[in-house]
Amino acid sequence: MDIINRSGVITKSKTVKGTRSQQEARIGLLFLSPWIIGFIVLKALPILASLVFSLTNFHMLTPEDTKFIGLKNYAHFLGDGRAVASLFGSLGYFIATIPIEMFFALFLAAIFTSARLKGKRISRTLIFMTSIIPGASIFFIFQGSLQYIQGLILKPLGLPPINGFGLLIPFMALWSIGPGFLILYGAMESVPNELYEAARVDGSGPFARFFYITMPMISPAIFFTLIINLTGAFGGAVLLDRGYILRFSLSPMEGYINNVMFVDANLGYASALAWVTFAIMMTITIILFSSSRRWVYFPEEDSDVEI
């Protein structure tokens, strides 16, 4: 009697738990549904189409000659010195710009959370403003400003002229920190104040508070900025478009793919190149994601939800 009763209770609670988790999954999927539908229609089909293109010699000017050529496009990539060089160029661009962008974005965001700083509104606007300067004019600004610095400051003082080209990449990196700055600053503003107050009561100084509270709490945002900079360097999605025309890109690899696509009109080979880039980016991303377990902090971590 007792045993039956107990087992009945157990099975009952099990089914309740089962339906509840099922219901949770169903509601969750409902929230995910806009993206899933969009993914199937607007992303998966075009991506699969480009995978098929990469196995053909699809040429946009002569679509009627399209034939299935297997992995020839991928074999061609291995012998294409310019493609490999562009790929390393993108990797180099990522490695060269990421420390500048991350350091300045973090540093400025940290300064901005201090209540002592005056005129935050205007200076935050000024810091972000440079990231929305249209791409067509940015090189002219760089070149022209060097000229006028030369003409107004260096020449009257008798100083030697600056060699501009070495400065271009750090300059571009610095002038693109806007989105990263905004994201990290937003993350810092979201850190609960109680944590800082508790730390202050315990007698920890501003540096200790930054490294032991701010940094762990905003590590998800740091991780995001890192991934987005990676995709930007290789020509994936970008947070902020500078309004470049179709063919132009700051990323060497994307520039080369665009060249193959719009100048040579060789869509088959361009698709193959895009898939190679994608494979490399995905590898780096998976490495970053698996490392993120060690340094990205989420409260009440669910091991089965996290990648």
Added chain:
Amino acid sequence: MLKFRKRTQNRDVSRLTLRLWDFTGTASLNLFMFLFLLIYLSPLPFMVIASLTPHAQFLDTNAPVLPSRRVTFNYEGKDLVVYNVPTENGTQQWALYKPSRQSSEFIDPRHPEQGTIHWVGPWRTLRSVYTFSPTLDNFKNFLEITNLRLYFKNTILVAVISEIGVLCSSIAVAYGFSRFRIPGVKYIFFLLIATIMIPSNITLVPTYFLFSGHMLNWIGTWLPLIVPHFFGSAIFIFLLRQNFKGIPRDLDEAAMLDGASPLRILISVILPQSIPVVTTVALLHFFYVWNETRLASLYLGIRPDLQLISFGVQRSQSFFFTPETLMVGALLVMIVPVVVLFLSQRFFMQDMIVTQIEK
């Protein structure tokens, strides 16, 4: 008694040092920010200078850096250009009256009644005299060749409509990713990250085919620029999810026990704690639409009356590809985003105003 006095004195001194320390901290922080901005923005004045410079100045390699115009002298109804002419009595500023290769006739603007002065030498090697004079003509000309008001209206419409779509769907999807235990959700999230990594231009041709007359027939409308945003943006979903996951679950569990529905929890528990990140997403999307040129050129090329600002301005610039046109265009395109950015600061400041606590 003596002891007590000593102690209060000590306290006064320590309070003074503390205040002094506080003041130096504040001063040095602000000074640092000021110097940083000075260097960081140093190339920007060039934009303004170039946009105020008359075109002719860019063609003269000997022209000064700041916006100026050539000094001319009106003589017998004609505007003569004034040159720096080297003579035995030092350099003279004379107006060129009759140019000729070997020797030319000049007029001294201070004594025009003396008649022409003969000068031997090639006049083309002479430098003309400039005076500082910024001009707004570049802006006037640019507004004449570009239908800026129409582009403003179009871009704001597209930005606002797609903003609603991208915010609602991205917030909902990010909530789904961050708060629900769904079997296999990590593979869906993996797909989401993968779509960020795919070089965007490569899906351009298949997507164009989807929107073209073969399937949806949306070319020449705003739909290809608006509708995709209603399915959420992968990059923003990722950003919002990172933030939502960082919010402790205690509050939404408490709300759940009170019988709040998931949507209710999202609106009244999660969102109020995420105002900075939601503002960030809203701003980034607005700037993205504002600077968007690739899709605008592809889908709106046949409808100039629907064209968006960034592409419209770039097209005008490509007809007059000169430094001053580029800078004028860039400045005009940037006005609205900068104003929006400045006004949106209120939402970032919210947290600080409520608590007034230094972090």
